[in-house]
Amino acid sequence: MENIAPSHLEQRLMSHLQTLYPNFDASELARTCLTTFNLDPKTESPRPHRNLWDQSDIMLITYADTLRSENEAPLETLQKFVKNKLADSISAVHLLPFFPYSSDDGFSVMDYTTVNPSAGRWQHISDIAKDFKVMGDLVINHCSSRSMWFENYKAGVDPGAKFFYEADPNADLSAVVRPRTSPLLREVQTKNGQKHVWCTFSHDQVDLNFENPDVLLEFLRIIRLYLEKGIRWFRLDAVAFLWKIPGTPSINLPQTHEMIRLLRLMIEHYAPDSVIITETNIPNQENLTYFGNANEAHLIYNFSLPPLLINSLITGDCTHLKQWLMSMPPAQQGTTYLNFIASHDGIGLRPTEGLLTEWELDTLINTMKRFGGRLSSRTTPQGEAKPYEINISLWNALAGSVQQGPDQWQFARFMCAAGVMMALEGVPAFYIHSFFGTENDNERLDNTGQFRSINRHIWQMDDLEHALNTPTHHQKVFQGICRLTQIRRAQTAFHPNATQYVLHMGDSLFAFWRQSLDRRQSLFAVYNMTDQPQNFNLSELNLIATDDWTDLVTEQVYEDHLANVTLMPYQFVWLANKKGKIKLSQPK
Template sequence: MSLSRDVKDRATELLSALYGCEAAQDTLTALEGLLAEDEIPSAKTRTWPALSERDALLITYGNTFSAPGEPPLGTLLRFLKTHVGDAISLVHLLPIFPYSSDDGFSVVNYLEVSPELGGWEDVAKIGEQYGLTLDLVLNHCSRSHLWFQDYIRGEAPGRDYFVEADPADPRLALVTRPRNSPLLTPVEVRDQGSRWVWTTFSADQVDLDFANPAVLLEYVRILLTYIRRGARVVRLDAVAYLWKTLGTPCINLPETHAVVKCLRLIVDAAVPGTLLLTETNVPQVENLSYFGEGNEAHLIYQFSLAPLLLYALTLGRTAALQTWAAELPPPPVGGGYVNFTASHDGVGLRPLEGLVSEADRDALLRRMRERGGYVSMRRLPDGRDAPYELNISYFTALGGDDGEAAQLARFLLAQTVALSLQGVPALYVQSLIATESDLLGVERSGQTRAINRRRWDYGELNALLAREGSVQIRCLNEIVRRLTLRRAHRAFHPEAGQRVLDTEDGIFAVLRTPRAEPGSQAVPVLCLFNFTPETREADVAPLCGGEGRQSLVDVIGNRRIACPRGLIRLPAYAALWLKAV
């Protein structure tokens, strides 16, 4: 396929800013060659529909479930068909490629499926049932990747693909760190001796040099391969750290945004409706910047939601959650938020910056440590360490002394908030089945992130799901039921209106209003939550008080609820979706 004149002009402008005019023309020619290299399904043969209230995403490793004589990707599909069905529409397969560390995020080969998981044919079978989300791990690759082996040998092309720096350079102190491990790692290079390479995340994850246009072209080739393999969404892992310029924090740089804009142009041209999702675990304002002016990411994560929900449910205070949600701008046309509570990573703490005080954050972390959680640290420019990420199962994090029923109620409340807010909900597979913290996994691996990455024997899990009244089957059935209910209400369309109501602390209320369409009635839904262990009263006048109605229907509970004087009684940890009748 060929690029339109408008796309060429915009790409030339971006590439010129990155590489200069002459290199920009050469890079653009190479990009067009990549697009023409193999046939990519065009808008005539494949277009993805716009996201709607019927969409929800499941996040999972390819080997979360295992069964004898079956590739783990096949077992995953069996779990989805048996227990989830069409309650979700998208499956995010965390890196499925050969790797050397970090559970897949230290990629050895971007174009092959790890034989331990299955093959591309198993990925295709999942793609026949669900929209695929695949990871593009583009900030770094494994030390075992052929590119880095080229670098060590001083051979093309990899010898020019990595970032070197002098550890004595004082400008390195300005670099924003997501870890407290060394920023640079020494390696022996043939005929050159010891060199120091940039390793943002670990010594086994070596950062690529996107100031070399050949590196950009390598990742465009990989991106197009994923699109050809059926990816509806491509997640850009750790993209905020992509560009390095000494003397700057080396995070969220203008050049990084320019690279994202280039990838957006290519994706929109290749298969319209394919979406880019940026993974930027940073404070809110920086996170929002990856929408650009509607010309960067199609989707961004709501990283502040998970820690805010933990904070609100642990301390019974919703003021910070309410303020954050009320101030959240609507996404640009064609863009959207991804709302989640848990993932393969821990709960990010940087997205709490500016939303709660350090004292309240530390109070939350003390409670989480009491429940067996770990807190990983990052290195500040002054050499001190600061909390970066909380590692704990989200279900365990919401435990307490009041029993399993209350724990499950809190957990379901948190998941239902994520289902209610403007955007697309994303659920981690471990959350579907109320997985507790995997302390044995931490002990075996020595990695605190393993606490929320349990690998299940499928026979063991099925036994739990077959046990009447088990917390696993109660959690799974209820989340699937709420996802199914959500699909039937246009008020949960990603572009439906959202108004956060002013409520007493401990109560959270969001009014979702669908767009009016000819021939259909726009039925608002009031999402109402009690974050406290006491019965509370809440004002529901936005739905019934103004029109004199005396009752509402709770969609989740499938019951009428009286609201005399426009008030409603909310049991402890209640989660309601209310509509007028």
């Protein structure tokens, strides 16, 4: 029988599989992977270093059931809202886990293949995907202890019999990096006796064992289903913890990076317009490694941005924010950053390691507590409890300053934060509550006992519509954010990969220059990070003398290139030599 040489795709796949599964036949396993994924081995590779985004891309982060109407599936309510109210402001919707779950607001997945009936159906997600890019969560590190897989694990039957990572309770696990304070191992009675399973996050979230290739094959089936339903962007949740080796930190291991490369290979050959985003809430230098050589994540979360930006706005000093931004490498073509200030989780504090001093971190934490925030901790390998994240709504986080406490500048400070995020290199992502200026939900926190619930408010649509149609801060925030997003989406200098250069204008003014890929549009973003008026001279910006310069925010034209400019507390300017034309959809 004639031997057929493996295709280029098969060869690349086999290389990854040989590294991950040295005791298995890589050739046979590669064929099984391709068959499972319904992928032709002869599929041509997509062109590398393609930017699958531009300045019009802005993401909305939301739970499937954040917006609720009577007698309507929440996903249908969400679909109507984003189509009717946000079509001019966003291009993508990140749907947080919408599956049946047992805890952690969706991140303890019981069944990856079905939509939680209380949220809606797959058709609702496909409907959203007709008008927007949809990002789905691949909760890949762990699943629910109430899942069928875990029940099968305890019974010793497939699928699931060997799906979970077991460890010897007498092994030295002191080096393992933890994001929580709960015990790492959970004792479980199974058909084969007492076992101890690995639980990075909680005892209801049992870690999967990717040393078993059957787990990989199961996730390839899941990914293929998502692709078939219209999902094209994939958020790899908690992926840094994916591979475990007792005696090591069991975070950011080489096998984890290899697995991401394998998944990207499969996904982008199935759908060349697909995007992988790694969720790795870890120190900045470690986070950057998930770009690989432009062959792992297309986007990585800019986890250092939220704590540093909030810290700058409440202290009035942008020194650390500026130093961090100067140290960030420009992303290669085909990769970029995902910029965010708020999300369904809290403000991560690990990304401040090496960036803020202990005293500065304590000041930030105490100020957030003063504004109603709560503090979650993690356990270090030495058994010490360390601050992990601050749980607070963004609106409350920016209520005032370290020196004065709550003040009259909350709205201006909030808009300044949004203005910074939207102008930076990368794709901006707004948590849905940032569109509304939603406050701390202390009632929900009291009901659940979970700190993260404080920033996971559920809006009844009647209440939201009333808030957006009457003179409230919710209306003011919504109108202000929508206007800024529409301005941003028209400027080529805001392309996620456009040139960025940090300017030195003191500790009170945060400033940087952006230039479009074709070099036609230059844009200077200058922000007053304080509660006092600040002055600067346009001569500090090196404006091109032959061009007219306009502040896109106020539409003021600056004919005098040596003029003094006064920025009121938290005011900012986007000075551009050319104005992109804002295109709005028809009113609905």
